[in-house]
Amino acid sequence: MSREYKVGLFIICTTVIIFLALLYLAREKGFFTTVSTFTLSSKTGEGFTEGMPVVFSGFNIGKVHALELNDKGIVLIKIKIPQRHVKWIKADSSFVLYRPLIGAARIVVTTDNLGSPPMPENKIPEVAIINDINDAIEKVQPLLEKITQIAENLERLSRKVDTMAAKTDEQVFGKDGTLSNINKILKDVAGKLEKLNATVDNINKISKEASEGMKDFRTLRSDIDDAVKALDDVASKIDTILSKKKETEIKVP
């Protein structure tokens, strides 16, 4: 392969790649599509920027081309919409500048009736403004006031708790406070418990003796059981004798 051939191949290949990439980008960016320009108005230009997207149902359908201030002090916003998206812009379409708390601002187009006639290019509808940042601040304002109020109440409450704690401290730990009284009562109880110790000893002795007595009772009971058993035997023998004898009289020795 000659040097000229290699150089030619390199230049042609890379040039074609660059050219195709630029062509693709240009096509995707809508350089080859015809666009329609619509004009919107607003009392303030705040929040509008050139190149800002125009969105319909969440899809980018165009962008802000230019911002102008007319003689009456009204801001004119020129938007460019590619021909394929013009069908979404109708005479009764509403335009809202949406400035979210997070993310880029955009103009949102809403068309309730897609069957209505297309918007004439000389019509200048006004753009409503929805500002999430200001709305959020407005919503947060009363909340902040309430939080301040709660903080003040908490401070007052804390002061009261402090006073109560000081009083409680005196009542509990003071000279005539609850704690010293409890100590006295505990000392009395301790003295009485010492006296009770002797009584408990006596009770223990009685209980020991009673348990020993119980042992005697058991022996006695077994003796009685034996005697009763012997008497039963005697009685049964007597019954046997009586049944055999004709004479009902028995001579007891």
Next chain:
Amino acid sequence: MTFLENIGHLTVKLMKSFAETIYFAGKVLYRIFQPSTYNSATRTVLVDQIYFTSVQILPVFIATSVIFGSLLIGIVFQLLKDLGLTQFIGNVLMGLIVTELSPFFTVLLITLRSGSAINAEMAVMKVNREIKTLETFHIDVVNYLLVPRVINGIISLVLLSTLFSIVLMSSGILFSRIIFSMSIDVYSNILLNSANFSDIVIALVKCACFGFFITLIPIHFGLRASHELTSVPIVVSRGMVSVFTAILIIEVLSLITKLM
């Protein structure tokens, strides 16, 4: 000589050098747009120069681009994920890496390889009185030596920088898949939305400017060499410092243009 005189002398010297370079650039630029400049000898030199600067370096350049570009894209994507800035992946890739880093990386590579070589070549030709010989034979030095090298610089920088960008974006497909589990469609859509036509044009113009100056300045300084061999390293080092200054100036100017 007082301190103030020293500063004044240095400033005058710098301004003179700057003016000379601009005048030289104007002269070469004028010749570039002159049809009479181009003859078979010029074309042959141009083909040779493009071959040495772009085609010969191509395998190394692509390998370096793949390794460096993939690592860079991987690190940047991971960083974006860690910082929770995934939504800015397109802006970072197009605005920073493709339009800023690719030309800068390419210009550094070409300056180190070809800029220094051109500077030394011109200085040695001057020392060996080859320039004088060409003039003796009524061969236009600007047409024969300067214009092909400068055009080569412009073409090589633009094409190699584009190649580097393509390698980077291809690496991006792989890393967006690995790190963000992103499909090619989503990735290309993000790139398209972030791609700004004007930024790409500025990047291409910047590459052309880089190419023009990284060949012109070494030639200019190389031709300043005296007829002694010891002057070669002096003019080469001065030329390379001037080239890096020019790169920084062009980079700053392009950033200012983008900000405007």
